[in-house]
Amino acid sequence: MESDIKILEFRPEAAPEALWTAYFDHSEAMHREIDPQDPLLGRERHRAMLLVAFKAPYVSRRLYLALTPGGEAAGLASVSTETPRSPSYQDNKHLGNLNLSVLPGYRGRGLGWRLLNHVISELAVKEPAVAELMSPVVLEPGKKFCGKLGAKMALAHAENRLYVKDIDWAMVEHWAAEGRRRNPGTTVLTVGIIPEEDIKDYSEAYTEAMNQQPFGEISMKITVTPEQIRVGEKECLETGAEDTVIYTREANGAVSGLTETAYLKDSPHKVRQMLTGVRLKYRGRGLGKLLKALMLLEIRAKHPGVKYVVTGNADSNAPMLAINNALGFKKHLPILFYKLKLPVPGGR
Ligand SMILES: CC(C)(COP(=O)(O)OP(=O)(O)OC[C@H]1O[C@@H](n2cnc3c(N)ncnc32)[C@H](O)[C@@H]1OP(=O)(O)O)[C@@H](O)C(=O)NCCC(=O)NCCS
Secondary structure, X not given: OHHHOEEEEOOOOOOOHHHHHHHHHHHHHHHHHHOOOOOOOOHHHHHHHHHHHHHOOOEEEEEEEXXXXXXXXXXXXXXXXXXXXXXXXXXXOOEEEEEEXXXXXXXXXXXXXXXXXXHHHHHHHHOOOOOEEEEXXXXXXXXXXXXXXXXXXXXXXXXXXXXXXXXXXXXXXXXXXXXXXXXXXXXXXXXXXXXXXXXXXXXXXXXXXXXXXXXXOOOOOOOOOHHHHHHHHHHHHHHOEEEEEEEEEOOOOOEEEEEEEEEEOOOOOEEEEEEEEEOHHHOOOOHHHHHHHHHHHHXXXXXXXXXXXXXXXXXXXXXXXXXXXXXXXXXXXXEEEEEEEOOOOOOO
């Protein structure tokens, strides 16, 4: 009976073990459905990462489970919003990031709708500024659900992958050499922690590049301050992630470009390639290709067991895709971002 299913909040810091098991079972079932070949993250690492994410000062997260009388999480919804402490709170307080999933055996019976309504009523009380939900969708039933709600497809995105066995290392070495030849006054730095003397400029370059990615019809503005970078570095240490940043500094001391990756010892088969960006006035000089090439060489030297590099790109990001496609990145998982304006007609 659907009415026997209860929706309750899952608070990682206080959850009893039975709820953790329900949470892991659900998340792992969804992961297997979405990406069956991708190995699961071990539960203890997953737990540690979730606990750190819930303590983050700039983002507030809420997670709800739709629990059957037998203790199974038939559905799960998570929503995150920026906290007033975030420097971009005023720009993004209208936005909630939603993830919603219902296990295959429980689909088509109104549970997604119930979970969504629950999230919306909670937000109305706790985060009344939220006027729009944004949600990444991979599976067909999710697209149908969004269509029925009248949500608008706002951005076509994808997880793209580069298999290390397919890399043309001679080309990568050529890009690195060519980038250095074209930029003789540029210094390249490879770090885990951004040096204090560069952090202000680095955070400005990061903010600029972040906001130049295509966001489609998602209205958001990202601001990244030195304090946020330091918080991120601390979180990395706590979760055991190994972040590597390669950035370029011009002769005048300005940070011109950057690229960053994350590696987890518990997922040694992959590296996550995060932001790559070159400030506008330094583009077209081969810095983007230099940075990406140097990062691949770094991965080869430091983590020879890595099988592939994963990254996320908007399908419309022509400059980034020009570089990634030349390196051999291929579309792995198409992800559509939907935007749902609140209140939803027919909802609470
Ligand atoms: C992507 C980015 C890092 C490239 O930096 P860059 O220093 O200009 O890159 P390079 O000069 O090394 O090379 C750019 C390549 O892309 C190509 N390119 C640039 N703009 C392009 C476009 N609109 N369409 C197709 N190809 C394009 C160039 O022709 C060049 O290739 P070539 O050497 O074969 O001619 C830069 O555009 C950027 O910072 N964008 C904003 C941030 C961003 O979106 N990052 C990715 C987030 S997922």
